[in-house]
Amino acid sequence: MSDFNERDKELLEKFGMTEEQVSSDVERMESEDAGHGITGPIYYGLHMLPKRDERMVTVTIKMPESQLEQVTAAAKRYHISRSEYIRRHLTNA
Missing domain, CATH: 1.10.1220 (Arc Repressor Mutant)
Structure with a gap:
């Protein structure tokens, strides 16, 4: 089952993104020790x-x-x- 509502899906389509891309980005951003260069360790x-x-x-x-x-x-x-x-x-x- 998807965590995205219809509005979310419309926005994803508009920007050419998939649910998997967003889920992956969320996981990277919420990680406290990821070395992605956007946020630092906590x-x-x-x-x-x-x-x-x-x-x-x-x-x-x-x-x-x-x-x-x-x-x-x-x-x-x-x-x-x-x-x-x-x-x-x-x-x-």
Whole structure:
């Protein structure tokens, strides 16, 4: 049985694609470690380790409680820790 409805099938025909092509593409895109160059591997926890064997240090910052709530919510959306979320933003600062 097909996972595609009639509208899906019309679009596939319009773009010259098959259901098998789409299913294959979905499988490749949803893979967390595929080397297809479109998405990267998914890392959980601390993964922005220093390039060298450099020791990690702790930095304490103060921020308004409402800002901390925003940081926490954003980190949860990305399934990463608050520390990792803040590190990523500091890297791009």
